[in-house]
Amino acid sequence: MTGKIFQYTTALAAAVLMFASCSDKDYEVPQPKNELQNDAIKRSIGPSLVGVRMEFAYAIALPASKGKLVSAQVEASIAGAPATYLEHRSFFTNGGGQDTGVVVANPSENKGNITSVTFTKDTMAATLRYYYVPGEEARGKEVSFKFTATASNGQTVSYDLGPFKVANMEMKLDIPVADAGARYISIADMAAYNQADAAANADKIDLVYLHRTTPSSFGHALVAPAADPQYLPGITLPAGANRNTxxxxxxxxxDQQLSRDQFGIFIDDLDFQKLDLGEGVNYTLGLAKDYGVWLETADGKYRAYVFVNSASNPNKTAVISIKRYTMK
Structure with missing residues (x-):
C-alpha cells in the first residue's frame, strides 16, 4: 500500500509540477492530500479563434486506498463545435521527453456544452487533454470552463478556468497563389482565384499576386487592381476588378499562428483596431518568405494581415496565410 500511495503522490506532483512550469510566477504547486484532487491549465497560447482548437490539460488523482477514478467532464459556458473533445488517454512524458498517451477511458461524448468520459481502467491518477473548438456562437465573447471529476468513493472535485476571450478576427492558412494560376485574391472570401473564376468574382478581388524578374526589385508582389498599370505588367484584369486596396x-x-514557427508574436483584434494605414499605397513589391502585408479593403469593411509562408522564384508561386478583421 505504501508503494501505491507513493505512486499517487508522485503522479499528482509530476502533473502539477508540469503545470507550474507553464504558468505565472505566482502559481503555487498544490500539496498532495489524502483525498481526490484536481488541477487544470490552458496549454495553447495566443488569441483564441473560431474554428481553432484551444488545448487544456486536466490532472486528477486520489490515493489508491481511497478508490479509483470513475468519470471526468468539462462544462463550457458556450458549447463548442462538434470537433470539441476530452481525451480518453492519460498523458505522461517518457524518458525521451515525448508526450505519451495511455488509454484509460471510453472516447468522450458531447452533450450540449458538456464533454465527458467514463474511465474503463482501474486507475487512481490521470492527466487528460481537453480540446475546445470555439463555434460561431463564441465569436467575440468570453468562454469559461468547469472541469469536474468523480471517484468510486463518491468524492467529486471541480476546477474553474477562464474566462478566455474568443477573437472576432478570422484566419485562413496556406493559400497557394501562382503567377500563372490562382493570382487573384479576395479578402472577403479568404481565397485565391484563377482568371476564369476571378471573372465571376471580379467585385471581390482585392489583390493580384504576380512575380516579375525585371526590374530585379519587383520579385513577388501583391498589387491592388486599381494600381498604376506599371505595377501590373502583363496582367489583363477581369472586367469589374478595380478595387483600390x-x-x-x-x-x-x-505571427505564430500564421507562420507556425517558434516566435511568440501574435496579431490580435486590437492590432487591427489600432492599425493606421494613412500612408498606405496600393502595391507592395519585393516580397519573400516571412514578409507580411497589412491591408484595408477599398470599402473599409475588412482589415487583414497577409503573411508569406513560402515563395519560389523559379516557379513564380507563393503560399500565403491571412488573418482578417471585420470593421463594419
Whole structure:
C-alpha cells in the first residue's frame, strides 16, 4: 500500500509540477492530500479563434486506498463545435521527453456544452487533454470552463478556468497563389482565384499576386487592381476588378499562428483596431518568405494581415496565410 500511495503522490506532483512550469510566477504547486484532487491549465497560447482548437490539460488523482477514478467532464459556458473533445488517454512524458498517451477511458461524448468520459481502467491518477473548438456562437465573447471529476468513493472535485476571450478576427492558412494560376485574391472570401473564376468574382478581388524578374526589385508582389498599370505588367484584369486596396509591407512580423514557427508574436483584434494605414499605397513589391502585408479593403469593411509562408522564384508561386478583421 505504501508503494501505491507513493505512486499517487508522485503522479499528482509530476502533473502539477508540469503545470507550474507553464504558468505565472505566482502559481503555487498544490500539496498532495489524502483525498481526490484536481488541477487544470490552458496549454495553447495566443488569441483564441473560431474554428481553432484551444488545448487544456486536466490532472486528477486520489490515493489508491481511497478508490479509483470513475468519470471526468468539462462544462463550457458556450458549447463548442462538434470537433470539441476530452481525451480518453492519460498523458505522461517518457524518458525521451515525448508526450505519451495511455488509454484509460471510453472516447468522450458531447452533450450540449458538456464533454465527458467514463474511465474503463482501474486507475487512481490521470492527466487528460481537453480540446475546445470555439463555434460561431463564441465569436467575440468570453468562454469559461468547469472541469469536474468523480471517484468510486463518491468524492467529486471541480476546477474553474477562464474566462478566455474568443477573437472576432478570422484566419485562413496556406493559400497557394501562382503567377500563372490562382493570382487573384479576395479578402472577403479568404481565397485565391484563377482568371476564369476571378471573372465571376471580379467585385471581390482585392489583390493580384504576380512575380516579375525585371526590374530585379519587383520579385513577388501583391498589387491592388486599381494600381498604376506599371505595377501590373502583363496582367489583363477581369472586367469589374478595380478595387483600390491600401497596403503596407512589413518584415519579420511572424505571427505564430500564421507562420507556425517558434516566435511568440501574435496579431490580435486590437492590432487591427489600432492599425493606421494613412500612408498606405496600393502595391507592395519585393516580397519573400516571412514578409507580411497589412491591408484595408477599398470599402473599409475588412482589415487583414497577409503573411508569406513560402515563395519560389523559379516557379513564380507563393503560399500565403491571412488573418482578417471585420470593421463594419
Amino acid at each position: 491600401k497596403l503596407m509591407k512589413v518584415w519579420q512580423l511572424r
